[in-house]
Amino acid sequence: MSGIITLVNDMRLSGTEYGKISVGTIEEPYGEGSESVASIAISLQGKLDDPDWKVHIPYANIEAVIEALQEAKARL
Numbered sequence: 001m002s003g004i005i006t007l008v009n010d011m012r013l014s015g016t017e018y019g020k021i022s023v024g025t026i027e028e029p030y031g032e033g034s035e036s037v038a039s040i041a042i043s044l045q046g047k048l049d050d051p052d053w054k055v056h057i058p059y060a061n062i063e064a065v066i067e068a069l070q071e072a073k074a075r076l
Contacts, residue, residue, distance in 0.1 A: 003028040005039070010048060018046040029056060038062055 004027040013019030041051035
């Protein structure tokens with residue numbers, strides 16, 4: 001993976017001692033000319049540069065993902 005990573009926010013991962021959730025953007029994540037994405041990463045040990053899980057969300061899908069997260073929140 002390449003590209004410029006910009007951290008938007010990082011927060012404590014509930015239920016863990018050191019875990020973090022980080023949200024950011026990545027420009028050209030898959031090489032020159034690839035579309036920027038929003039990135040959500042989870043690190044159980046708080047290592048933001050070495051996450052255990054991550055997901056890249058293309059701009060075109062952000063609103064649908066936000067709506068789905070709001071629905072999931074309502075069901076919890």
